[in-house]
Amino acid sequence: MGTVSKPVKVAIKKLREQGIKAGMLRIRWFRPFPTQEVVKYLSGARVVCVIDRDYSLGSPYRGGVVYHEVRSSLYDLDARPKVLSFIGGLGGREITIQAVGEGDQDRSRTEGYSSHQAHTLDKREGGSLVIMGVNFT
Numbered sequence: 156m157g158t159v160s161k162p163v164k165v166a167i168k169k170l171r172e173q174g175i176k177a178g179m180l181r182i183r184w185f186r187p188f189p190t191q192e193v194v195k196y197l198s199g200a201r202v203v204c205v206i207d208r209d210y211s212l213g214s215p216y217r218g219g220v221v222y223h224e225v226r227s228s229l230y231d232l233d234a235r236p237k238v239l240s241f242i243g244g245l246g247g248r249e250i251t252i253q254a255v256g257e258g259d260q261d262r263s264r265t266e267g268y269s270s271h272q273a274h275t276l277d278k279r280e281g282g283s284l285v286i287m288g289v290n291f292t
Contacts, residue, residue, distance in 0.1 A: 158244075159243070159255075160181055162252045166255035169252075180193070180196050182221065188224045190224075190228045197228075197236060201236055203238045204239045205218070205238065206276065207240065210242055217272055241273070241274050244276075254276040
């Protein structure tokens with residue numbers, strides 16, 4: 156949704172040039188949530204990475220609001236994909252192409268990423284980003 160689309164499109168193009176299967180589903184509205192469309196387009200995926208520009212306080216897996224809607228939409232599938240939450244752009248920061256995954260082989264393969272916690276796209280020098288006791292390093 157919104158301003159994240161352009162950096163994601165450029166990063167996906169670069170990942171495809173490296174031979175990595177990648178794509179993007181842009182959600183244009185939040186309510187009513189397009190559950191059937193999400194299931195239709197993401198049911199064949201192995202991994203779904205959701206980028207949110209917010210953090211849903213009190214959420215069970217510490218992700219953003221779109222992450223939880225996407226995860227819920229795909230829950231009833233027999234072979235549901237792994238859904239990962241990435242948080243970026245907090246405090247008005249821009250989400251850059253490099254942050255989305257320019258040349259980042261580990262992120263594109265999603266090795267070491269848990270679907271039970273949110274991961275940050277914002278890398279700050281000299282420290283980590285801490286939100287309500289949840290440490291994103």
